Amino acid sequence: MAKSKVLVVGGTGYIGKRIVKASLAQGHITYVLQRREMGLDIDKIQMLLSFKKQGARLIQSSFSDHQSLVDAVKQVDVVICTISGVHFRSHNILLQLKLVDAIKEAGNIKRFIPSEFGTDPSRMGHALEPGRVSFDEKMRVRRAIEDAKIPFTYVTANCFAGYFAANLSQMETLLPPRDKVTIYGDGNVKVVYMDEDDIASYTIKTIDDPRTLNKTLNIRPPENILSQRELVEKWEKLLGKELQKISLSQEDFLASMKGLDFASQVGVGHFYHFFYEGCLTNFKIGEEGEEASELYPDVKYSRMDEYLKIYL
Numbered sequence: 001m002a003k004s005k006v007l008v009v010g011g012t013g014y015i016g017k018r019i020v021k022a023s024l025a026q027g028h029i030t031y032v033l034q035r036r037e038m039g040l041d042i043d044k045i046q047m048l049l050s051f052k053k054q055g056a057r058l059i060q061s062s063f064s065d066h067q068s069l070v071d072a073v074k075q076v077d078v079v080i081c082t083i084s085g086v087h088f089r090s091h092n093i094l095l096q097l098k099l100v101d102a103i104k105e106a107g108n109i110k111r112f113i114p115s116e117f118g119t120d121p122s123r124m125g126h127a128l129e130p131g132r133v134s135f136d137e138k139m140r141v142r143r144a145i146e147d148a149k150i151p152f153t154y155v156t157a158n159c160f161a162g163y164f165a166a167n168l169s170q171m172e173t174l175l176p177p178r179d180k181v182t183i184y185g186d187g188n189v190k191v192v193y194m195d196e197d198d199i200a201s202y203t204i205k206t207i208d209d210p211r212t213l214n215k216t217l218n219i220r221p222p223e224n225i226l227s228q229r230e231l232v233e234k235w236e237k238l239l240g241k242e243l244q245k246i247s248l249s250q251e252d253f254l255a256s257m258k259g260l261d262f263a264s265q266v267g268v269g270h271f272y273h274f275f276y277e278g279c280l281t282n283f284k285i286g287e288e289g290e291e292a293s294e295l296y297p298d299v300k301y302s303r304m305d306e307y308l309k310i311y312l
Helices: 016-025 042-053 066-073 093-106 132-147 196-206 228-239 250-255 262-277 304-311
Strands: 006-009 030-035 057-061 078-081 111-113 153-156 180-184 190-194 215-218 225-227 244-248 289-291
Touching: 006 016, 016 030, 016 042, 016 196, 030 042, 042 057, 057 066, 066 093, 078 093, 093 132, 111 153, 111 196, 132 262, 153 196, 180 228, 180 262, 190 196, 196 215, 225 228, 228 304, 250 262
Parallel strands: 006 030, 006 078, 030 057, 078 111, 153 215, 180 244, 215 289
Antiparallel strands: 190 225
C-alpha cells in the first residue's frame, strides 16, 4: 500500500517542525502549509526553506481564504494540524474550525489529526478556570470534526519533556535546578514525560494504521510514567548530589494563582491537574483509545534519565 501524502499545518512550530521531520523520515510525501500572513517572519521562512531542502513541498494558503485551504487539502490524504494552543506563546485552537470546513468541502481526507498533543480534553470537563478554556476549545474542534464525519485520530501526548522534564517540572524555568527544587504536594502523583521527537514519530505511525482510525492515541509508555520525585531522583543521580526539596501544598499552590496574568493562571491550573490531581494517569485506556508504545514497539522512545544527560 502506498504511503499517505501528508499536509502539516503549523509546520514551523514547536511540535510541527518535528512532525515534518518524522513524516519525511518515515517516507511520506510531505507538504507544509506556507501561510501568506508570515510577512517578515524570517525565522519561519528560513525553516520552511530548510524543509524544502529536505524534500518537503510547500503549499501557499491562508486561513482567510477558504478556497486556498480547500485546494491545499485536495492535494493530500492526511492533514495534521499543530498550531499553538498555549497561552504564553500564541493560542489559535479555534482557527482549526476553518480547516475543518475546508476538509469537509474537499471530501478526500482519510485522516485528520487536530492540534491537541497534551491532555485528553474529553476528560477535563471539570477543569479549573481559566485554564479550562484550552480543553473547552479543543472539544469544540472535536465536535466539529465528528459532526462533519471526518475520519480522525486524536493524539494525547501528556507532558512535553522540554517544558516539564528538563526543568524537573518547575514553572519559571526550562533548565534543571542544581540546588533546590519545588515538590508539588508529596511529589508522588504519576505523570507522563515524553520527548517531543518521539511524540512526532508515534503520530506519523498512526496515519495509515486502521487500529487508530476514529480513536485516541494515548502516548503513555510505561518507563516514562513517573512521579515528580522519581524524575528528581534521576537528575540527582546524574548530578551526583541531592537537591533541597521544598514541598508546596495544594492550597498554597492554588493560592499562588491570585494576581497572576491570564496566561500564568492557565498554567497554574494545568499544573494543578497534572501534579496534584493526577489527570494524566488516573484512568485506564478504554475501547476509545490505544496506547502508542503497545502499538508501535519499534519506536525506541527516550527514557528520562537519558533525556536529562544533555543538561549536565
